[in-house]
Amino acid sequence: MATRQEAREAREAKLDELHQRLTGAVERLVSGPDWARALAFAARFRARSFSNTLLIWEQHQGAFEQGRVPEPFPSYVAGYKQWQALGRQVEKGQPGYQILAPVTGRFASANPADAESWRRLGKGEKPRAGEVVRSKMVGVRPAYVWDASQTTGDPIPEPPAPRLLEGESPAGLWDGLAAQIEERGFAVLRVPHEGLIHGANGMTDYTANTVAVRENMDRAAQVKTLAHELGHVLLHGHDQDEARQHRGIGEVEAESVALMVGAAHGMDTRSYTIPYVSTWAARVDGKDPVEVVKATGEQVRKTALAILDQLDTAQIGDGTPPGLERDTTRRAAPAHVRPVPAAEPAPSRRVASLPEPGARPVPVPAFEGRGL
Ligand SMILES: [Zn+2]
Structure with a gap:
């Protein structure tokens, strides 16, 4: 019988593997013909x-x-x-x-x-x-x-846009994630629609100490968003200058954490996570997007592990996490996808954070706001 330590090491190895797959998927996307065409067009x-x-x-x-x-x-x-x-x-x-x-x-x-x-x-x-x-x-x-x-x-x-997850949330996952957010002094709010949070799916506000998630999407998408915001709460702080500067890296980290937490619960978040992570990684100045994703691996794994350790949900303990696997048979909570209109940030935020509408390098994905 495996000891606790062995089980932990096995999980770490799986999260590492998962991150390698994510990096590979980002690499394939950003080196593929759709991405190149979109960049050439934007140029x-x-x-x-x-x-x-x-x-x-x-x-x-x-x-x-x-x-x-x-x-x-x-x-x-x-x-x-x-x-x-x-x-x-x-x-x-x-x-x-x-x-x-x-x-x-x-x-x-x-x-x-x-x-x-x-x-x-x-x-x-x-x-x-x-x-x-x-x-x-x-x-x-x-x-x-x-x-x-x-x-x-x-x-x-256009490169593929993130697609919201569809379906139910794994049992107990929302409550477990919300408890960890609340432990850090943040209130968890459910808001009726994206209009209340700058057009985002979710938002962490470091001034008001709130994490808000919009309710007008499927439970699977809501809980994935909550995991993303928990990633921000654990990894990113109040320093607004730093947050602005590293917005791209912060989004890559938070969404990668969400992918890992989702994968451990049988959720396949690829169709949202891969375009989202690729787009934000591509917006980090002067760096190759694949390198940006690679460099976050250690931090992301540690954070996902800490979150998973504290959850008492039914998790996939052995075998390969299904997150980035094709044709997996282990989908405890199937998360199908459907195209949705991209939730765009409010104009004031866009003007502040983008060079200008006609010159953006790649279309902006629906994003989880950070309350900057
Ligand atoms: Zn975010």
Whole structure:
């Protein structure tokens, strides 16, 4: 008979294996053709100034209120001709959003170091021999852009979006996770819908000391979200600057913990976790997403183990956790998936946390907020 210590070691080994599978799955997703197509597409959209981003948001919101666009938040935004170049046409009757485009002039000088020597070139005018030419912004002019939802044509490549789990929650899991959150001084709240928590599935608020989960999704999705928030409670703290800086890593960690806790209870969270983790890992500046996921392995395993140790739920004690296995027969609580509209964060958060709507590297998944 296995001793307690042996059982623990066996579980640790399984969690390690699970994390390796997650890393492999992220690697396959981010190196696959869908991801590459989505990145290449996103790269065609230029970054815009902060004020233009606000102009786009505001006008898109207005269009949404008038029923001209289906979603309250803009996705890809581009000019009329740029959409044509991407194989899409602006629909008739869709007025564009007015922004301020920079106007640049060409300047020439034979003595670039002398600021006085620069002269503006006329349209089509060529510099004289020996002159250097530079472009400089000389003003702004109104220009119009359209959101992708105001255009039709060639499909827009998107990587797979996270899909909410469907079905029941494993017996006792919600209560066990909630007890651990409450032990750390946080109140657990169930809120009727995502509108109350910035469009997220769940949110940890380190100021109010609350963890909120929306109720208008299946129990399996709710309990998976609660495990994600418990990951935040255990791993991430009040330091907002740090939290902002490491948002991507924090989300990777919290969701990986949720995957492990779910797997130990026979839940297959892949269809949500893999796109979610991949997307956030890809948003960590200057790092390869696969390396980001790998680097969190130790922390995630320790945290998942600590959570599982304290639960008195029926867990899968031996065999392979089904989390990242195909065709497993061990699904105690089958968690099927269905596509759902992505729960998007509220505009204020998006403006604060994203470079700008048209320039995001990959579409933002439905996310569990952190109450930043
Ligand atoms: Zn989160």
